[in-house]
Amino acid sequence: MDFLSFINQKKKFKFLIIRDGLLGDITFITPIINRLRNKFSDSTMDVVVSSNSVDVLKNYPGVRKVIPLKSKANLFYHIKFFIGLRKERYDVCLVQEVNSHYTLMSLLVGAKYRIGFINKADRFLNLKFQRKGHTVLAELGTVKTWTEEVNEDRPTLFISESENSDALSTLKKLGIEKDDIIICFQVGSSTDNSPKQWVDKYFAELADRLLKKKNAKIVFIGSSREVEHIREIQNMMKQTSIEYAEGVSIRELIAFIKQVHLVIGPDTGPLHFADSLNIPAIILFGYMDPADTGVFIPGEFARNISVKLDCVPCNPKNPKPAQWEICKTKRPTLCMELLSVDIVENAVIEILNKKYNISVAEK
Numbered sequence: 001m002d003f004l005s006f007i008n009q010k011k012k013f014k015f016l017i018i019r020d021g022l023l024g025d026i027t028f029i030t031p032i033i034n035r036l037r038n039k040f041s042d043s044t045m046d047v048v049v050s051s052n053s054v055d056v057l058k059n060y061p062g063v064r065k066v067i068p069l070k071s072k073a074n075l076f077y078h079i080k081f082f083i084g085l086r087k088e089r090y091d092v093c094l095v096q097e098v099n100s101h102y103t104l105m106s107l108l109v110g111a112k113y114r115i116g117f118i119n120k121a122d123r124f125l126n127l128k129f130q131r132k133g134h135t136v137l138a139e140l141g142t143v144k145t146w147t148e149e150v151n152e153d154r155p156t157l158f159i160s161e162s163e164n165s166d167a168l169s170t171l172k173k174l175g176i177e178k179d180d181i182i183i184c185f186q187v188g189s190s191t192d193n194s195p196k197q198w199v200d201k202y203f204a205e206l207a208d209r210l211l212k213k214k215n216a217k218i219v220f221i222g223s224s225r226e227v228e229h230i231r232e233i234q235n236m237m238k239q240t241s242i243e244y245a246e247g248v249s250i251r252e253l254i255a256f257i258k259q260v261h262l263v264i265g266p267d268t269g270p271l272h273f274a275d276s277l278n279i280p281a282i283i284l285f286g287y288m289d290p291a292d293t294g295v296f297i298p299g300e301f302a303r304n305i306s307v308k309l310d311c312v313p314c315n316p317k318n319p320k321p322a323q324w325e326i327c328k329t330k331r332p333t334l335c336m337e338l339l340s341v342d343i344v345e346n347a348v349i350e351i352l353n354k355k356y357n358i359s360v361a362e363k
Contacts, residue, residue: 003113003126007092007146013043014088016109019096019139020049020071022190023250023269024293026056027155027276028135029096034156035140035147037062046088055250059160082108094142098131115142136296154296155276159255167255174242180217181358183210183348184257184274186265187233188226196266198284198339199332200229204236205341206264210348211239219244219260221253221270261358262351264344267293275302280351282344286335287327289313301355303347307338 007013015036019029026049036045044064047057051068058066067085070077082105095106095116103121106114114124117131129141140153159167176182187203189196207218220230222245230243244256254273257263263274264282267290274281280301283294290304290313298304306312311321312335327333352358 003115004146006113013040013091015040015043015045016085016088016090016093016111017045017047017096018093018102018106019047020069020102021053022050023053023056024190024267024272025135026053027157027269027272029139030057030060030155030157030276031136031140031150031153032094032096032143033057033060033062034150035143035153038150039147046090048085056157056254058251060158078105079108082106086110095125096139096142117141134291134296135293152297154278155272157254157273157276159251159258159277163251163255164258166252167259170244170252170256171259174219174244176217176219176242177215180215181213181352181356182217182219182260182262184219184221184260184263184265184270186221186263186268186270188222188229189266189268193331194266195287195327195331195333195336196268197332198266198336200233201236202339202341202344203233206344206348207233207241208238209341209345211241217242221245221248221256221263224248261356262348264348271295280355282347282351284336284339284344285313286333286339287312287314287324289316292316301351303351305339305343305347307335307343309335309338311335 045062046065046067047063048067048069050071054066054068057063069081086109090109090111092113093106093109093111095102098117098119100119100121103116103119103124107124113126115127116125118128122128131138131141136155185203210216211218218241220241220243222230224246227246230245234241257273257279258277260279262280263271265271266284267288271281271283275295281295283304285304285306294304295302311323314321314324323334
């Protein structure tokens with residue numbers, strides 16, 4: 001029986017999704033989950049993600065289990081891990097990774113049908129697709145022909161009532177009042193010393209400028225490993241800001257972002273959390289292509305900001321532009337250095353005015 005005939009049967013199915021990615025990557029697969037939940041409401045869905053990203057999908061509607069994978073473990077661990085999933089007797093395994101490793105590992109799962117992307121081992125897939133376009137659309141390639149669009153296929157995240165309540169309590173503990181304008185800065189990226197990162201002194205200057213505006217509160221968010229970096233930027237500032245990173249869990253961070261007015265930072269997890277929660281986001285782009293990993297539906301309240309240079313974006317270019325030989329080690333990179341405070345501040349003011357009708361006149 002071909003796959004389309006099989007999947008159109010009126011029966012309950014067991015789906016497995018494999019996506020070994022960073023925090024933002026996991027938000028990009030949520031439209032797949034939404035489509036499967038919508039079309040196969042009585043079916044079972046499990047998701048394998050990297051152990052660091054499990055909490056992104058905690059209590060996600062339609063997902064039975066989020067299974068942690070040690071992505072950088074040795075081959076023996078991976079073989080044992082995927083063989084261990086055979087007992088679930090999955091009907092369909094969606095391999096949301098291009099590399100052939102996970103295509104081969106999917107064979108060990110023993111699902112009736114394997115669906116994935118074109119790669120060196122794709123002969124072991126029952127259906128294969130070219131991975132192209134914005135990451136959300138690329139991910140959707142595996143299900144697009146046999147499911148229906150849900151909510152414009154926007155990435156989505158969910159928080160519980162208790163998480164929401166705890167986040168409101170956190171605002172009070174941090175000295176943030178009900179009428180304050182809350183602007184979050186994500187200064188770090190997925191890796192230290194990343195070419196994605198904006199200029200530290202620019203963050204400090206932007207924070208000082210915005211703190212002069214009526215009722216503004218600047219909150220630096222991130223993970224515990226970014227606390228030292230945050231404090232270095234805070235020490236450059238003339239005014240007082242808030243740090244909310246040390247000891248903060250992924251779920252706490254997601255719930256906190258749901259309460260704020262705007263999130264600003266490079267192309268990394270918390271910016272995609274904001275976009276998935278329908279919170280205005282300004283993603284600062286340099287060498288990466290916003291058409292690949294920027295806000296999914298750019299508009300008045302969700303923006304990708306970059307400067308125009310012949311060498312930007314350089315990540316999809318082959319061979320790399322000459323400037324890349326400098327930018328591999330120079331920090332900040334040229335494209336991020338030329339992305340001025342004025343450019344970002346103007347975007348902030350426009351969003352606050354249009355989204356919330358908030359005046360940003362100086363005190």
